[in-house]
Amino acid sequence: MRQLISWVFAIFLLNHCTSVLGQGAEDGWILKTGHIDPAHYYGVTVANGMIGIVSSADPLSVKDVVLNGAYDDYGRGRVSNILKVFNFVDMTLDVDGQRINSGNITHLRQQLDMKTAVFTETFDFQDKIRVSCSYLALRELPYTGMVDITILALKKVTVTPASVLQAPDMLRDVQNYYNEIDRPKAIIHLLTSTARSPTGKLLIAASTSFIFPEQQGSQPEVIHEMWDNNMHSMKFHKTLQEGQTYHFSIVGSVLSSANDHDPLNEAERLTVFADLEGSKSLLERHFAAWDSLWKSDIQISGDPRSQTAIHAVLYHLYSFVRSGSDYSISPMGLSGLGYNGHIFWDADLWMYPGILMLHPRLAKSMIDYRYDRLPEALHNASIHGYKGAMYPWESAASGNEETPVWALSGPFEHHITACVGIAAWNYFCVTRDTQWLREKGFPMLKATADFWVSRVERNGPGRYDINNVVAADEWAENIDNDAFTNGAAITNLKDAADAARLLELAPDPDWELVAENIPILKLPGAITSEYAGYDGRLIKQADVNLLAYPLGLIRDTGQIRRDLLYYEPRIGNGPAMSYAVLSILYSRLGDPQRAYSLFQKAYQPNEVPPFGVLAESAGGTNPYFATCAGGMLQSVLDGFGGLQITPNGIEQIKTNLPKIWKRLKITGVGPEKRTFTVN
Numbered sequence: 107m108r109q110l111i112s113w114v115f116a117i118f119l120l121n122h123c124t125s126v127l128g129q130g131a132e133d134g135w136i137l138k139t140g141h142i143d144p145a146h147y148y149g150v151t152v153a154n155g156m157i158g159i160v161s162s163a164d165p166l167s168v169k170d171v172v173l174n175g176a177y178d179d180y181g182r183g184r185v186s187n188i189l190k191v192f193n194f195v196d197m198t199l200d201v202d203g204q205r206i207n208s209g210n211i212t213h214l215r216q217q218l219d220m221k222t223a224v225f226t227e228t229f230d231f232q233d234k235i236r237v238s239c240s241y242l243a244l245r246e247l248p249y250t251g252m253v254d255i256t257i258l259a260l261k262k263v264t265v266t267p268a269s270v271l272q273a274p275d276m277l278r279d280v281q282n283y284y285n286e287i288d289r290p291k292a293i294i295h296l297l298t299s300t301a302r303s304p305t306g307k308l309l310i311a312a313s314t315s316f317i318f319p320e321q322q323g324s325q326p327e328v329i330h331e332m333w334d335n336n337m338h339s340m341k342f343h344k345t346l347q348e349g350q351t352y353h354f355s356i357v358g359s360v361l362s363s364a365n366d367h368d369p370l371n372e373a374e375r376l377t378v379f380a381d382l383e384g385s386k387s388l389l390e391r392h393f394a395a396w397d398s399l400w401k402s403d404i405q406i407s408g409d410p411r412s413q414t415a416i417h418a419v420l421y422h423l424y425s426f427v428r429s430g431s432d433y434s435i436s437p438m439g440l441s442g443l444g445y446n447g448h449i450f451w452d453a454d455l456w457m458y459p460g461i462l463m464l465h466p467r468l469a470k471s472m473i474d475y476r477y478d479r480l481p482e483a484l485h486n487a488s489i490h491g492y493k494g495a496m497y498p499w500e501s502a503a504s505g506n507e508e509t510p511v512w513a514l515s516g517p518f519e520h521h522i523t524a525c526v527g528i529a530a531w532n533y534f535c536v537t538r539d540t541q542w543l544r545e546k547g548f549p550m551l552k553a554t555a556d557f558w559v560s561r562v563e564r565n566g567p568g569r570y571d572i573n574n575v576v577a578a579d580e581w582a583e584n585i586d587n588d589a590f591t592n593g594a595a596i597t598n599l600k601d602a603a604d605a606a607r608l609l610e611l612a613p614d615p616d617w618e619l620v621a622e623n624i625p626i627l628k629l630p631g632a633i634t635s636e637y638a639g640y641d642g643r644l645i646k647q648a649d650v651n652l653l654a655y656p657l658g659l660i661r662d663t664g665q666i667r668r669d670l671l672y673y674e675p676r677i678g679n680g681p682a683m684s685y686a687v688l689s690i691l692y693s694r695l696g697d698p699q700r701a702y703s704l705f706q707k708a709y710q711p712n713e714v715p716p717f718g719v720l721a722e723s724a725g726g727t728n729p730y731f732a733t734c735a736g737g738m739l740q741s742v743l744d745g746f747g748g749l750q751i752t753p754n755g756i757e758q759i760k761t762n763l764p765k766i767w768k769r770l771k772i773t774g775v776g777p778e779k780r781t782f783t784v785n
Contacts, residue, residue, distance in 0.1 A: 134406075134413030138217030139716035144208070148714040148721075148729050150218050151441045152225045152241055155428025155471075156248035157360060158440025159195060159241055161216065161225055164208045166239055167196045171251075172440045173310070174433050176362040177447065177503045180276060180304035183510030186502045188436070188447025190274040192299055192312035194358035195241055195253050198339070200266040201234050218717065220421035223396050234263045235346075244388055245395035248428060249365065249373070250380050252388055253356040259346035268331075268341035269297055269314045269356045277301035277310060282338045284330040287378065292318065294381050295328045297340045300370050303362075311369040313377040314358035316342070317385050355385040364503060399424050402464035402774030404742055409766045415709060416742055418718070419735040420464075423457060426732055429467040434458075434475040437722070441730035448500040448508050449475065451578075454525040456683055457736030459532065459656065460743055463756060466537050466777055473533050476526045477546045479505025480553060483523075487557055490517070494556025497523045514583050519576040520561065524594035527554035528657075531601035532751050537777055540609070548605050552614075555602035558595045559616045562624065570623035577637055579649040581678075585637040587627055593653045596621045604753065626653065632665070633672045645673065646680035648687050655690050655744070666691055681722050682712050686737030693745035693761055702764035705741050709734060747772050747784060758782050 137150060142163050149161035149169050158172040171193050177186040199206045208214075214229040226240040236258040244250045257265055273280045283298040298313040318325045326342040333339065346352055359376035366372045380388060404420065406413040426439035434453045438444030453472060462469035480495060482505030487496035498507035499515045499522055509516030530550040534543040562570040572595060577588035599621035606613035627635035634650045650669050654660040660669070670691055677684050685708035693701035711724035712734060719729040743749045747770055748761035756776045763770055763784055770784040 134410060134417045135221040136217055136219055137414070137418065137717045138215065140215045141716060142214050142216065143715070146715050148717070148719055148727065149441075150225065150717040150719055151422070151425065151439070151730060152218070152223055152243045152251075153425035153440040154223075154243040154245045154248060155426060155431055155433070155440075156365075157243050157251060158426075158442075159225075159243050159251055160441055161218075161227075161241070165206060165211055165214065165227060165229055165237075166199055168193060168241065170442055171195065171360065172442060172447070173360055173362060173365070174428075174431070174440060175364045175503060176303070176308060176310065177364070178303035178305050178307050182446060183512075185446065185500070185508045185510055186504075188443055188502075189303060189308070189310070189362070190276060190443065191310050191360050191362070192271055192273060192277075192301070194271060194312040194314050194360050195251055195356065196270045196272065197253065197255075197356060198268045198270060198341075199237070200268075201231055201263055203264075203266075206231055206237075216716075220417050221396065221400060222393055223421070223425065230260075233260055235259055235265065242389075242392055243425075244380070244392050245399075246391040247359075247376065247380060247388075248431070249361045250357060250359045250376055252358075252380070252385065254353075254385060254389075255355065256351060256353045257346065259348055259350045259352075261348045262346065264343055264345045265352070266341050266343050267354070268339045269316065269358075270337065270339040271297055271299045271312060271314065272337040273299060273301045276304055278304065279306070280336050282332065282335075284338070284340065285374070286328075291320070292325050293328075294378055295330075295340055296374055296377060297330070297338065298370070298374055299338070309363045309369050310360070311362070311373040312358060312360040313373040314340075314356055315377050315381040316340070317355040317357060317381055319353060319385070357381055357385075357388070399465070401779065403772075404747075405771040405773070406742075406767055406769075407771075408768035409764075412705075412767070415718075416738065419738045422730055422732060422735050423461055423739065424465070424468070427461065427468045427471060429465075429471055431471045432474045432478055434472040435732055437731060437733045438728070439730055439732040441719075441732075444728055446500070446502070446508070448502050450500060451522045451525045452733040452736070454522070454529040455656070456733045456740070458529050459751065460736055460739035462532060462536050463743055463749060463751070463775055465774075466533070469533060469536075470542075473529055474546065476529070477550055480550060482506050483526075484553060487560075492557055493560035494558075495523065495550070495553035496520070496557050497526045497554075515576045515580060518574065518584060519580070520572075521575070521578055521588070521591040521594045523554050523557050524591070524598035527551050527598040527601060528594065531605060534605070535751050535753055536756060538755065543605060544609055548602075548609060548611075551598075551602040551605045555599050555614070555617045558599055559614070559620045561595075562620055564623075568623050569625060570620050572624065577649055578652065579636060579645040579647055581644070581646040581680075582637055582640075582649075585639070587625055588637045589626060589634055589650045590652045590657075592624045592626060593657045593659050596624050596659065597657050626659070632668060634660070634665070634669050636673075642676065644678040645676050646678060648673065648677065648684035651684075651687055651691060655687060655694070656740075663695060667695060670695075679723050679725070682708055682720065682724075682731060682734035683737030684708075686734075686741040689741040690745035693741075694748075694759070696762065698746065698762045698764045701741075701745055702766070705738070705745070708741065709738055742770070743772065746770055747782060749775065749782060756780075
């Protein structure tokens, strides 16, 4: 464990020496920049699975604060959207009466230490002060974040820091409060605001407090200021002598009535709790929590860029999910409002498998999110005239369909239902938790299997067609017998039968009958056809190739290679994860160099400045695309690492590494926390 105060001081010395954090850069833990161009700046996120804090090019402020589970209907598509909430970590800083801003500072540098999940910026203001400001979404406290500030006086100055609470435009009916709680050792100052979500459905509350370390003398006087109805602040003055260092923190909490029945009082209670814990204890617990997460790690020798990239993937996926929360991950995680914060197949097929291998407890929240919304999926099937459960293409808080009406994927992209069933079976395969399978997993497997036996059109032996769907390749709408949809349905049906037998239950004989009769179509030249009538046109993303991985329905290496050669050049500028799957398949075909080239293609064209966070597609500007991260993680675990989820748990097949990689070590795998190595 680092020495906490010296750790804070070391950060602000980043401009002038090698800091404690900087020493980790060679191990692929640091994302940093000294070139801040506001016109081309895409922030990086610190998150704890519940709150996401997105960095800004402006000093002492962040772009957005996003709260998991907080949705309301406003404007965009007449469906629920995840909310921006109070920016409770923003602050201002005056120096001798002059306000610091992006136009009057120099030497601005920013970095994210992914090992500790701390984002730090450092800068100078004239010849007067040097500032270090670090942001944390505290891992051990789901609704609480902290700003840690160190100011070095270069000459005698008076500084005036302020904690600012401002409501984003989408919130309404703002109420502001200021309270002082007198305690024997110090006064706790609480800056608090509440507001209603756009329709008034949710109450959102945030509260902040200063932490003044005891060893730095008497506590300064705190002054409350009202700016307008949507913004207020509290501030203090401090005179510093030349060479003096002053360190303080701001802690804050934010939550909504979707998270707690009494968000106003709970936000203040949590902030008081954090204040009295103190910054030293908060940091210790935060570091310990991230140390535990990083026991499941991927270490790549010989290729620093790949090492940093895969640490960034793990960091973001770990940041966007939380054990015990029963929340899943949207395509953009907690990095903003992209895709309305909804849950798609991106969570179940792309992000979940890697998380399941490395952290089953995190993955349990993702699959329990689906179990909790099984009643709504049953209702959705019923109103469409089907049996069983039909999971919505876009899901939010309620579990009802949240896809905008203009998008045909809502009523027709049915493969999501199979993806949920497959995810449930995979959770059991990894954990061997028979009680969970009986109580939660099998009800999902049974309901999703029942959907498919009612969904197929029975046109004779070998022709149980699944017509009129949107394919996994979403440029193919209202087509028949999509390869991935059919393959996923087959897999879902077989998994349900296997689960029933394992639980000593009689599987519905129709499940396996239907599975045996769903067709996978062919093109001339023994190429698997994406769908009936497919004519070779460009596709948005991989579809046919998913039959080989992850479904494992095509195992003939000749067939896998033919499909790869045919479909790879037909992938258009769609989302990034297709190339990760192609990389896995080439790795398993014994071509690690081609696999490595596709691994690079899966992320490098999608990196945006200044931290290389991932956009959805090459040239895109909508980071962070967590789906791409999920694909990359699988390409390392299941491709180069040779890991695979089987009914007997996680097993490893023989693979070869690309020439540049000297060694691949995967630690903390599965419930047993095993280590796998490829040399």
